[in-house]
Amino acid sequence: MYYDELLRLCGYEPEEIENERTRIEKALEKLELTPKDIDRGVKRVSQYFDIELTSIRKMMGLWLKSLIDLVLAREEREKIIYCAAPPFPQLANAMVMVSKEIFVTSPEVTVSQTLGGIFDKLNPVLEAAEGDLLPAGLAYCSGLQVRLGGIIKGVIPVPDLLVSSGFVCDETPKLDELVSKRYGIPVAYVDGVNDELEERWPRVSDKRIEYIAQEARDALAIFEEVTGYKVTEEVSQRANERSADLLTRGNRVLDLIRSADPSPISFVDMGIAFRLATRVANTTTVSTDTGGLVDLLYRELKERVDRGEGVLPKGAPRIAMGLPWTEPTGARVIDEAGLAVIVDMTTITELERIPSEYEDYWERSAEATLRFCGIKFARRFKQICKEWGVDGAILNYPIGCRDLCVAPVKSRDIIMKELGVPVLLLECDHIDTRDYSAEAMRNRVEAFAEMLKAAKAAKTK
């Protein structure tokens, strides 16, 4: 069939395609993906992703499977839960582990990775949201536009429960409240203040931890009410063990990337395939051996490193990036400029690995989450740059993101002043290509790369 080539490119086995054909075709129809769109997908995957690596192909396939499962969830699962992407990952992780009958996901991540990243067909979804509650030109979050637009267009199902968080960004709970009223869906709010003494990081105020932990417990009570499933202590522990295991395996890959020169992986692959596949859980990724894929990636990269091969010239400046991008055309500009991305903001710093003093699971989780987000962005990013000894850093600030439109500017000033590491700010949205063009970005990124290369060459002399 016309889509077989794309699926094979994305690591599907032939029998898998045969077994899944009915579901695949049903999903493609709902998604309004035509043969022309599939052809574009084939071209984009071949052009932007490292298809020499089986692990990367299979990770792309994992995203496609996540999309198909999401699109068909209403007819195949008992209940559907949408969680905010992710201010509180432990909560979604635990819900995901309860039962395969409950489909838990952050739909905006899956849809932007696939409809956007693979098919370059995100605009109709964004425009659907813009014609509704999130009008164009008013700096709304593109992730939320994807969520709302997907529901309006019928690309993704209306969920049975929304799990919403407002302690990083106020946009999500506001939108979820509107969606809740329109579709009659309950919302479980995991809310709280974002204020924190910056100097306290990586410690967090006890009051905030206790408050957020209680909000998480309350959210789980609503989850139980809606789904009939209880998130037990045992389930939470299993979820925790799974993410800790993935983190360990992921860190092995990061350590390899850190020590390798030339760099064995591009930013496109590192961000879209690897980092997001391991850090954002949904029912599909949890049902798959994601850890095995990460191990495969490690082995494939290790072989490259052992052969002395890489995707960039030896000695390329090593940089830290903000968040992984779901859109490959912009991400590719960074690779093409000869910059080796070795770390991003989803990395846990040494300072954050201090043991928790809390015994309660949700208090420990709330503490871990609160160390990550909000105003500590600058401190965290500085620590990452310091630990990883980068030559430079690039941060994008999407104007529609309540958190990221401010934090990167502050981060740049702190990092440049306190570490002397150059930071490039890019005003662009890592999901919405209408917000920027790769060509407009190229000039800045290339100039930044030239500067870093010259500085590195001078140091070597």
Added chain:
Amino acid sequence: MLVAGIDVGAATAKAVILNDREVLSYAISPTGFDVVNAANEVIKLALEKANCSMNEIGFIVSTGYARSAVPFANKAVTEIRCHAKGAHFQLPAVRTIIDIGGQDSKVIRVNEKGNVVNFTMNDKCAAGTGRFFEVMAKVLGLDINEMGAVALKSSQPCQISSTCTVFAESEMVSLRAQGKRREDLIGGIHKAAVSRIVTMGKAVGYEREVVLTGGVAKNIGVKKFLEDEIKMEVVIPEEPQITGALGAALLADAELG
């Protein structure tokens, strides 16, 4: 050995020919729609002035937005690095370069060798660029070359609240309707644009000597308003529009060792 640098920017194309690091000739011409044609035209003009042929040029470095489209260039380099090299050649004591081109503005910090140590540039907005001045000149029915001199006569520059090129146009119309003096309107335009550039440049800081390059450097009003804003003298090279092309030519010279 002769070398050349060519800077094909958004508004104009510039070419410089060097002989042993001495400027033999230079040329400036509009870019227009066809960037390849613009590159061919400007190098042709520079070669004619230097009384030499393309065959005599040992190495050519291109820069500017269309740098990758210059068919006869041996190497493409970003204009940030070229401006740094060019400005350092024109004034070795330079540590800060403010470059205001047709559609972008940059503040570049360089070290004693003329290497870039940091830079910042406008991202998506054309306010604070040559285009901003062009649009405002058109709204006020002025020749763009007259604007700087008129701005210097302003005693009370108008407050232009918006430096968005599109919205500032309507703001101009409104201020004119209020009977504001022409020189104060133009002074306000200069103040607004300069303030935007200076604020942007604070991310990398200002250190003496400060050089102003790019086509807008020919506007004497901009120099004055910049000096008032950063409280430092601003030096303008003899031909500020060719700084990028000059830097490209110097890098070409370095390629030949």
